[in-house]
Amino acid sequence: MEILKEKIREYGVLVSDNVLKVDSFLNHQLDPEFIVAVGHEFATRFAGDEVTKILTVEASGIAVALTTAMEMKVPCVFAKKNKPSTLQGEVYSSIVHSFTKNETVTISVAASYIDSNDRILIIDDFLAMGAASKGLIEIVGQSGAHLVGVGVVIEKGFQKGGQELRKNGVRVEPLVVIKSLAAGKVEFE
Amino acid sequence: MEILKEKIREYGVLVSDNVLKVDSFLNHQLDPEFIVAVGHEFATRFAGDEVTKILTVEASGIAVALTTAMEMKVPCVFAKKNKPSTLQGEVYSSIVHSFTKNETVTISVAASYIDSNDRILIIDDFLAMGAASKGLIEIVGQSGAHLVGVGVVIEKGFQKGGQELRKNGVRVEPLVVIKSLAAGKVEFE
Numbered sequence: 001m002e003i004l005k006e007k008i009r010e011y012g013v014l015v016s017d018n019v020l021k022v023d024s025f026l027n028h029q030l031d032p033e034f035i036v037a038v039g040h041e042f043a044t045r046f047a048g049d050e051v052t053k054i055l056t057v058e059a060s061g062i063a064v065a066l067t068t069a070m071e072m073k074v075p076c077v078f079a080k081k082n083k084p085s086t087l088q089g090e091v092y093s094s095i096v097h098s099f100t101k102n103e104t105v106t107i108s109v110a111a112s113y114i115d116s117n118d119r120i121l122i123i124d125d126f127l128a129m130g131a132a133s134k135g136l137i138e139i140v141g142q143s144g145a146h147l148v149g150v151g152v153v154i155e156k157g158f159q160k161g162g163q164e165l166r167k168n169g170v171r172v173e174p175l176v177v178i179k180s181l182a183a184g185k186v187e188f189e
Numbered sequence: 190m191e192i193l194k195e196k197i198r199e200y201g202v203l204v205s206d207n208v209l210k211v212d213s214f215l216n217h218q219l220d221p222e223f224i225v226a227v228g229h230e231f232a233t234r235f236a237g238d239e240v241t242k243i244l245t246v247e248a249s250g251i252a253v254a255l256t257t258a259m260e261m262k263v264p265c266v267f268a269k270k271n272k273p274s275t276l277q278g279e280v281y282s283s284i285v286h287s288f289t290k291n292e293t294v295t296i297s298v299a300a301s302y303i304d305s306n307d308r309i310l311i312i313d314d315f316l317a318m319g320a321a322s323k324g325l326i327e328i329v330g331q332s333g334a335h336l337v338g339v340g341v342v343i344e345k346g347f348q349k350g351g352q353e354l355r356k357n358g359v360r361v362e363p364l365v366v367i368k369s370l371a372a373g374k375v376e377f378e
Contacts, residue, residue, distance in 0.1 A: 021275045028276070029266045029302045032259040058248030059267065065253050069223040077218045078248065085289055086210045087217070100274055113218045 001041055001175040004153065007034060008176065008186055017182050018128075018159075019100070026153060027060040027125050038175065039067025042123060042151040045173050046072070049148045051121040053077060053114065055140065057096075057107050057132050064153055065123040072121075077114065079107040079136060092142040096135035099128065107132075109139050116144035127152035127174060130161025137170065149173060156181075157189050190230055190364040193310055193342065196223060197365065198373055206371050207348075208289070215342060216249040216314050227364065228256025231312060231340040234362050235261070238337045240310040242266060242303065244329065246285070246296050246321050254312040261310075266303065268296040268325060281331040285324035288317065296324050298332075305333030316341035316363060319350020326359065338362060345370075346378050 013021040025031040028089030042064070054076040056065035060079050069076035079096050080087055082105055090111035097104045114120065122136045133150050140147045147170065155162045158181075177189040202210040215219040231253070243265040245254035251267050258265035269276055271294055279300035286293045303309065311325045322339050329336045336359065344351045344363035347370075354361050368376040 015275060015277070019275060021277075023275060023299060023300070028269060028299060029264050030255055030258065031253060031264060032262070035255065036259060059251060059269075060247075062248060062251045066221060066224065066252050066255060069219065070225060073221070075218050075220060079246075080217060082290070082292075085210060085291070086204060086212060088204070088210075102274070103270070103271075110212060110217060113213070175245055 001038075002035065003037060004131065004176050005188060008154075012186060014181055014184055014186065018156075020154070020156075020178065020181055022154070030063050035063050036067050038064045038153055039069075039071045041175055042068040042121075042173070043071035045151065046148060048123055049121070050119050052118045053120050054123055055109070055114070055120050055136055056123050057081070057109070058097045059135050060126075061124040061132075064125060068121070068123050068151070075113075077109060079109045079139060081105045081107055083108050092139040094135035094138040096131050098131065107139070108134050109143075111143065112147050114143040118143070118145035120145045121148045123152075124150070125153050127161050127172070128157040128159040130165055133161065133165060151175075151185050152176060154178060155181070190227075192223065192226060194235070194377060195366045196240075197219075197343075201375055202374065203370055203373055209343070209345075209367065209370055209375065211343070216341050219252050222253050225256050227253045227342055228258075228260045230258035230364055231257040231310075235310055235337060238310070240337050241307045242309050242334075243312055244268070244298070244303070244309050244325055245268070245312050246344075249315075250313040253314060256318055257310070257312050257340070264302075268328060270294045270296055272297050277339045281328040283324035284329040285320050287320065296328070298328050300332065303329070303332040303334050307332070307334035308337050309334050310337045310341045310358065312341075313339070314342045316344040316350050316361070317348040319354055322354060324351065330378060340364075343367060
């Protein structure tokens with residue numbers, strides 16, 4: 001996705017050899033026009049897959065999951081972290097470790113919002129070690145729904161999450177794959 | 190907003206005399222068409238106010254803040270909870286107690302995304318005790334920006350947040366005000 005590469009080149013900030021900050025347009029400040037374009041791109045890539053529901057996890061995934069859902073005209077569910085008091089009844093859950101935040105959280109989805117007839121598309125902002133995606137896939141598994149695939153805005157190709165998911169037969173659609181962040185330079189695949 | 194009242198009547202679940210669950214369309218599962226309509230309504234109410242930026246707090250505020258930003262063609266910033274490693278440099282922050290989650294968190298915004306020339310519209314899903322709104326207003330104050338107002342999807346009129354904000358001269362625009370949740374019944378103002 002060319003516009004995404006341009007955004008990263010222009011506004012991405014390298015925090016270390018591992019961490020690319022895209023706070024100014026993707027996961028702290030949102031550029032609405034760009035977020036809509038991202039949703040359009042995911043909807044195009046999964047257009048023939050009869051997706052019935054978008055699944056993401058709070059918080060950074062919500063914006064791009066919503067614009068994808070808008071385009072595909074299906075509902076969007078975001079898994080909640082650390083079960084709030086309003087999340088009652090049967091829930092699907094999974095334990096996820098965030099390397100960026102260095103915390104382990106339980107993510108949960110009310111069982112009433114996914115069922116075995118659903119065809120689920122998982123959407124997230126980043127794919128690095130794949131922790132969030134694996135947690136969401138586990139939740140899809142618990143529900144008995146069909147996993148259509150995983151769409152991520154940015155895949156860090158030098159970390160093993162994407163490779164592991166593909167090895168397990170999961171269709172992964174990154175809008176851009178970063179090959180390396182070494183030597184203060186963003187290199188795309 | 191009539192469509193919102195209909196949604197609440199049809200899908201709202203009363204958890205207690207204080208807590209209304211709107212998980213099925215607003216803050217766990219999102220109905221994209223409805224979320225777009227909410228953004229349109231906020232944009233209409235604040236159309237003449239030269240808003241330059243939408244401010245919310247993760248996670249439940251993001252969806253409606255984004256669709257408002259889309260309609261107003263301005264960026265949207267969501268305050269982060271418990272500062273992630275990527276949030277560096279100068280930040281504005283405030284301590285917020287969530288009564289729903291029964292937790293106290295620090296919410297933060299990178300100083301680079303709000304400045305004293307901004308005219309900020311705060312958007313959130315619920316206004317009850319006003320904790321999140323007050324935290325965001327404190328952040329706007331730290332930045333020196335002008336606060337245009339606070340738009341909330343649902344105000345619980347029987348809790349004191351809205352009243353306190355108005356007493357302090359803040360313009361509050363709820364799309365619906367709930368007068369009471371007593372006796373297992375949702376009563377609108």
